[in-house]
Amino acid sequence: MKRRWPIFLLTILLLFFSVPTAAYAEDSNQDIRVLFTHDLHSNILPYETLDNQSNVTTMGGYARLATLIKQNRNDSTLLVDAGDYSMGTLFNSLYRTQAPDLTLLGQLGYDATTLGNHEFDYGTEALKSDLLAAAKSNPHPTLLASNLVFGEDDDSKSIQQAFETYGSLKTKIITKNGIKIGVFGLMGKDAQSFTADYAPLSFADVTDTAKSCVEDLKSQGAQIIICLSHSGTEEDIKNSEDQQLAKAVPDIDVIVSGHTHTTLESPITEGSTTIVSAGWRGQNLGVLDLTLKADGSTTVKDYALKASTNSIPQDEAIKKFAETYKASVQTNFLTPLGMQYDGVLAISNINFDRSEDALQNFGNNNIGDIVTDSQLYYAKQNGIDATIAVTCAGLIRDTIYKGDLTTSQVFNIQSLGESADGSMGYPLVDFYLYGSEIKTLCQLDPAFSKMIPDIQLSLSGLRYTYNDSRLPMDKVISVDVQDSQGNWSPIVDDKLYHMTCSKYLADMTGLVTDMTKGLVTLTPRDANGNTNTDTAAFISKTKEGKDAKAWIALASYAGSFAKNESGISVIPAQYNNARDTKTAVSNSMTTFFENPSIYALALYGIILGIVLIVIVIILVIRHHKKGGRRNKKRLSDKL
Missing domain, CATH: 3.90.780.10 (5'-Nucleotidase, C-terminal domain)
Incomplete structure (x- = not known):
């Protein structure tokens, strides 16, 4: 008995510590919620649209968005936007002087945003003014313009100073409920091509920047990496920039994809990367629930788009902010034109x-x-x-x-x-x-x-x-x-x-x-x-x-x-x-060749030229072959 007692005790101890191990591993999983928007386009007030029965209704507006954010926020919530927060309504008139978009994003509690092509619609000097105006408000979301490049000229340095005054960063670690979330922002190639005027600034390569940002964030201890990408997705995967980005930089856990105004009812999964989009004009608030596992991997726990319909009550504080901006638009812009909002x-x-x-x-x-x-x-x-x-x-x-x-x-x-x-x-x-x-x-x-x-x-x-x-x-x-x-x-x-x-x-x-x-x-x-x-x-x-x-x-x-x-x-x-x-018109021999354009005529001319050259080559070869046979015949006759 005495000999068996240590063995029995050891067995009990092993059972005691081994049973909770699985439970501990499960308990060590941590959840994080990401609330997201993109392409808000200054839709600060509700706007008209059509419902599913093609009836006119209203939706959107920042006061409703505020309510949705409050309804869906928990202790582990990150709130982000993927650019084009400005340009699209009469509130554009306040862009340089009052920065209503960034100011209200701050009031809504956004942690971070990035630049879209429309932030450059009025040029870089206007963007500079917008940032300086927004910097006076508190709080305001961190601006992550990771692949924006500043030059060495005086104008570039002046604009860079405005970004620094605002608090713009290339990358940022945002801690939520003890979880370190690394965030950065990008402007994609297509968005760059539609940017009205970003001189004297430029943009670095998207993939190279993303790889650099991921490496930087990992060195800072990021457990989850999120990219705010103003690049977009397309049905054709070859032209779907954010899917290509996910393939090229697989260590990105989540891409919040803006620019193409896409509404993704379910996320796109590309390797280990989750790509999400919530439409435009604030029609939806995106809700993405992630689980950070003990082994460091991230999985999607849940995903939903919360529609900002007219059944959503408006937050009174944000509504008051919006009405104040509306009054400013009327006084400073519309009244001089003899117009009413x-x-x-x-x-x-x-x-x-x-x-x-x-x-x-x-x-x-x-x-x-x-x-x-x-x-x-x-x-x-x-x-x-x-x-x-x-x-x-x-x-x-x-x-x-x-x-x-x-x-x-x-x-x-x-x-x-x-x-x-x-x-x-x-x-x-x-x-x-x-x-x-x-x-x-x-x-x-x-x-x-x-x-x-x-x-x-x-x-x-x-x-x-x-x-x-x-x-x-x-x-x-x-x-x-x-x-x-x-x-x-x-x-x-x-x-x-x-x-x-x-x-x-x-x-x-x-x-x-x-x-x-x-x-x-x-x-x-x-x-x-x-x-x-x-x-x-x-x-x-x-x-x-x-x-x-x-x-x-x-x-x-x-x-x-x-x-x-x-x-x-x-x-x-x-x-x-x-x-x-x-x-x-329907296709026929007549309509296919009728009234050819100069480009078609040029192509037909090239094709005809090639055909003629081929015919000449064939005739020459045949001529030489016939000549060779005749020469052989003469030679044999002589012999």
């Missing part, structure tokens, strides 16, 4: 095509129709005899809903850009193109809009037919123009046509020439045909000598229609359906 400009009897649908589907849409018509209307109101107007899908940011159309809603539709004097909204330009150049412009539309939806065109005073089965830059078969009396006729190659569009779109003409190495040229000209690559020379002016604005053109046009009994303009039935400015 909620002033009704017109009534619509229908819901227009949504701007998102115009991006997703190639073809015609009535929101593009009314925008381009407004540009022609406004040109004529200011003594400009343009007959063609063009815009692109990326410049149409919202749509017109059934019911009242207000000043703020009109601005939301055409909210991007500013003039050189700092006044909000892209200015309109008017210039001339030859008919042959307008044909090229039309060819670009079906050739590339499906790959780059933002460049899809909407047209007024111009229409074309196309066969989608034809070669790129040869899809368009015929192009017609409309004169001031409404008559249509085929476009004439060597005739100058007067057109109007946003300065942003006009600036793209030079980009097209550069990208194609001069193979495709679109050169703005004056009435005499003289070229000028400086599109600022073509800015349209109002009768008062101010820059004509795209958003004011739409506001003016909306108020010009026949009035109802209350004296309010009613948008006419001609806009109930999209007009047929782009007409697809």
